[in-house]
Amino acid sequence: MSTPAVTEPAVAGPPVTGRAVAGRRLTSFMPVIALVVLLAALTVADPGFLTLNSLTAAARTSAPLVVLAAGATLVVLCGGIDLSIAALCSLATVFFALWLPDLGGLTTVAVVAATAAIGAAQGVAHVLLRIPSFIVTLGGLSIFSAIALVISDAGPIRVVDRDVTHWLTLYVGGVVPMAFVVALLVVVVVSLVLRSTPLESWIRATGYSESAARLAGAPVDVVKVAAFTVSGACAGLAAIMLVSRNFSGSPTMADNLLLPAVAAIVVGGTAITGGHGSLWRSLAGALVVTLLRVGLPIVGVPSAYEQILYGAIIVAAVALTLDRSKVQIIK
Amino acid sequence: MTTNLTRPPGQRVPATAPALEVRGLVKHYPGVKALDGVDLVVRRNEVLGLAGENGAGKSTLLKALVGLVRPDAGEIWVRGEKVRLGSIADAADHGIGMVFQEQSLVPNLTAAENIVLGSEGPGVRHGIYRWNTMRRLAQEQLDKIGSHIDPLARTDSLSFADRQMVEIAKVLRIEERTSHPPVIILDEPTSVLESKEIETLFTQVRRLREFASVVFVSHRLDEVLDVCDRVAVLRGGRSVGEVPAADAAPAELHRMMIGSTGSDDHYHGAAAERPDEPRPRLVVRGLSGRTFRDVDLDVHAGEIVGIVGVHGSGREDVCRALFGAEPTTAGEVVLDGARLDLSGTRAACAAGIGYVPAERKTEGMVGPMSVADNMTLTKQGSRCTGPVVRPRKQAKLVDRWIERLSIRTPDRGTAIQRLSGGNQQKVVLARWLVAGDVRLLLLDHPTRGLDVGARSEVYRLLRELAGQGVAMVLLADSLEEAIGMSDRIVVMSDGRATTEVAAPADGKPTPLDLVKEMV
Incomplete structure (x- = not known):
């Protein structure tokens, strides 16, 4: 899963040849190739796997993960990391369950707005107080988990009124789960906004070289806060997807999604050091992770081993994609 | 431990062999010939000054002497014996040690720990620190240079001058590795010191001469002449000569450093013709910050103003401050009549200011x-x-x-x-x-690392821009460049703008005129 722009040495090389371009194109499709290979392997292991039903189920399962990973990808592209997404998502499911009786149809908007604000607050803390994003969001992770436990009395809260989330459980054309369509829309819309505005330039410059970006007059601080805000909003949206499936809010509901989300980002080939990557890559990464998750029982591995798998994936993917010429001292 | 110790007795090196000798040292970097056949002799018990402009090859030569750079060709002889230096430890085994320009001490360790770091010897037994032994070892080192620093003081609590003493004490540990007088290299040791501290350092250097050879590198020529016995001059990666310090003047030395002047014609292209404007485009009054104080500066439209100064003059920070990338504590900057907001780079960009940083790659x-x-x-x-x-x-x-x-x-x-x-x-x-x-371009070493052809192209472009009325502040790579490109030159020294020298196309000052003001 080598990523060309990252692994190329920073020297004046020979002019790009057609072959080099082709090679680069190929490697940027690596996550997609991994996806296809995985799908094929699972089909071989269990010929009954490649059916419409199981694919639909997998797509439905992947939706919250895709949304979480997409949001956090923005923060990673800026050169930071957001470890609070899963805890914030859990907190948001509790918010939803608690607010639904009062707010009714507005709950969805309120929850996403609230998590966006919380994300923005983390971004502001990171930028203004000059604390590493790793520490700010690790603190956030702990704080959000605790708040969720306190306001939920440490237990799940049933959601009785299912009308508000009903739309997410529908199927488009009878086969494609609505939640997955929404996740796709998030990726498409955010990617399009980045591509068609100066934001992408600013984000990449910030991630590759913050000091160069600053000296070029890029609004580095604003861009970073915006990335954390979108990451927070995505956590809120993922929470609503989870509630629509589980009919309850729970203070630990999304906690086991942190590692898969980080794994999705790095498997997609987004550089953990920032700058290089995209939301599309994270979408592919999230699908790979979901297939692995679904596939483990098929090949006879107990699901208790899942966490080992995520840990190994993250380390291996970063080992493959990390640009060690950029990071001189690995801490 | 060293080749010197294993040499059979009787095979004595002649007492006249120099402490260190370099013959025809060559080192290429991609696109640059950093060393192009350097010869250098360091005698026993002498202080040798090493002078040369930026890019003359001083740093590369020093690095080669302590094994940090492997030369492509040439020989290094230590006390009449040819050696190959592959690492700092190798160099130390041959009695060569260096006090680095960027101090190399670990700030959160004590002076004693720093002094013995990497050469703990009996200070560590069975992997465990023996504090009393370490302290004694460190004290011995400090005694050698007659310093009264507390070996148990944390390094970051010491002044710059004291830290430098600790560095020298640390370097002298190489005496434990060889039975011969060591060669101590001091790379720009005075750049961070106050004038009183510099005096202490010089006393120290003269004391070192009693039992060692010293190579002393500094930008400040008066210092070099003050403390050294002999001065060797490098230019463009070659040795261009040496003079006894006793009867040399800074002027003579500087002539050797810059060589023959004025062959580059684009330098002396006529300055942009511009109508006399009532008001300068950029007006800086009383600008102060961390490393500079009360800087005044005027730049007219179409004018290139060079700022020259030695390392530590604060000119780079003034440049960054004008772009909002370095905090200021006082002062006012007015661009075309409007007061500039110096709080950030975005405001500067919006006001039509451009900045070309010295570190292009990062x-x-x-x-x-x-x-x-x-x-x-x-x-x-x-x-x-x-x-x-x-x-x-x-x-x-x-x-x-x-x-x-x-x-x-x-x-x-x-x-x-x-x-x-x-x-x-x-x-x-x-x-x-x-x-x-x-409207205003701030150029911090815009030609750094460029070859001659690329330089001329950049010069031509800057001239063209000046002709179109862009005002420019130029921190040049060399005095020659500053003189050739500027219409006016401001000299900075110790954070203050001290003098201003006119440099019209038909009346350029000589580098010596400027050097007099800089030191």
């Missing part, structure tokens, strides 16, 4: 991004309609500038890091030009 450009995106990174408006990027608009604009500045790149989508240094710098410059609204 600060000037975003390496993996394309030529096009680097060029339009600042003036996003030039490729957008409203908030929306128009790829065709960008392509047209970028292609036009690639052609205008004859930037050699396969295409506009190529990552800028694949271009040569000169072409990268042209893209960085183009960044400020694409919108056509630049």
Whole structure:
């Protein structure tokens, strides 16, 4: 899963040849190739796997993960990391369950707005107080988990009124789960906004070289806060997807999604050091992770081993994609 | 432990063999010949000064002497014996040690720990620190140089001058590795010291001469002449001569450093003709910050003002402060009659100020991004309609500038890091030009690391811009460049703008005129 722009040495090389371009194109499709290979392997292991039903189920399962990973990808592209997404998502499911009786149809908007604000607050803390994003969001992770436990009395809260989330459980054309369509829309819309505005330039410059970006007059601080805000909003949206499936809010509901989300980002080939990557890559990464998750029982591995798998994936993917010429001292 | 100790008795080196000798040392870097056949002799018990402009090859030579750089050709002889130095430890085994320009002490350890770090010897037994032994070892070292620093003081609580003493004490540990008098290299040891501390250092250097040889490197020629016995001069990676310090004047030394002057014609191109304006474009009054105080500066439209000064004069920080990238504590900056907001780089960009940083690779450009995106990174408006990027608009604009500045790149989508240094710098410059609204350019060593051809192209471009009325502040790579390119030169020393020298095309000052003001 080598990523060309990252692994190329920073020297004046020979002019790009057609072959080099082709090679680069190929490697940027690596996550997609991994996806296809995985799908094929699972089909071989269990010929009954490649059916419409199981694919639909997998797509439905992947939706919250895709949304979480997409949001956090923005923060990673800026050169930071957001470890609070899963805890914030859990907190948001509790918010939803608690607010639904009062707010009714507005709950969805309120929850996403609230998590966006919380994300923005983390971004502001990171930028203004000059604390590493790793520490700010690790603190956030702990704080959000605790708040969720306190306001939920440490237990799940049933959601009785299912009308508000009903739309997410529908199927488009009878086969494609609505939640997955929404996740796709998030990726498409955010990617399009980045591509068609100066934001992408600013984000990449910030991630590759913050000091160069600053000296070029890029609004580095604003861009970073915006990335954390979108990451927070995505956590809120993922929470609503989870509630629509589980009919309850729970203070630990999304906690086991942190590692898969980080794994999705790095498997997609987004550089953990920032700058290089995209939301599309994270979408592919999230699908790979979901297939692995679904596939483990098929090949006879107990699901208790899942966490080992995520840990190994993250380390291996970063080992493959990390640009060690950029990071001189690995801490 | 060393070749010296294993030599059979009786085979004595003649007492006349120099402590250290370098013969025909050559070192290439891609595109640059850093050392081009350097010869150097360091005698026993002498202080040898090493002088040369930036890029003369001083640092590379010193690094080769302590094993940090492996020369491509040439020989290094220690006390009449040819040696191969592969690492700092190798050099130490031969009695060569260096006090680095950027201090190399670990700030959160005690002075004693720093002194024995890497050569703990009996200070560590069975992997366990023996504090009393360490303290004694450190004290011995400090006694050698007669310093009264507390060995158990944390290093970051010491003054710069004291830390330097600790460094010297640390370097003298190499005496434990060899039975011969050591060679101590001091690289720019005075650049961070106050004048009183410098006196202490010089006393120390003279004391070192009693039992060691010293190589002393400094930008300040008066210092070199003051403390050294002999001065060797490097220029363009070659040794160009040496003089006894006793009867040399800074002027003579400087002539040797810069060589023959004035062959580069684009330097002396006529300054831009401009109508006398009532008001300068840039007016700086009483600007103060961390490393500079009460700086006044005027720059007219179409004028190139050079700022010269030795390392530590604060000129780089003044440049950054004008761009809002370095905090200021007092002062006022007015651009075309409007007071400038110095709180951040965005305000400066919006006001039409451009900045070309000295560190092109890490600060000037975003390496993996394309030529096009680097060029339009600042003036996003030039490729957008409203908030929306128009790829065709960008392509047209970028292609036009690639052609205008004859930037050699396969295409506009190529990552800028694949271009040569000169072409990268042209893209960085183009960044400020694409919108056509630049009023003031701050150029921090714009030709650093460029070859001669690329330099001339940058000079030509700067001249052209001046002709179009862009005001420029130039921190040049060499005095020659500052004199050739500037219409007026401001001399900075110890954070203050001390003198101003006119440099019209028909009446350029000589480097010596400036050196007199700088030191």
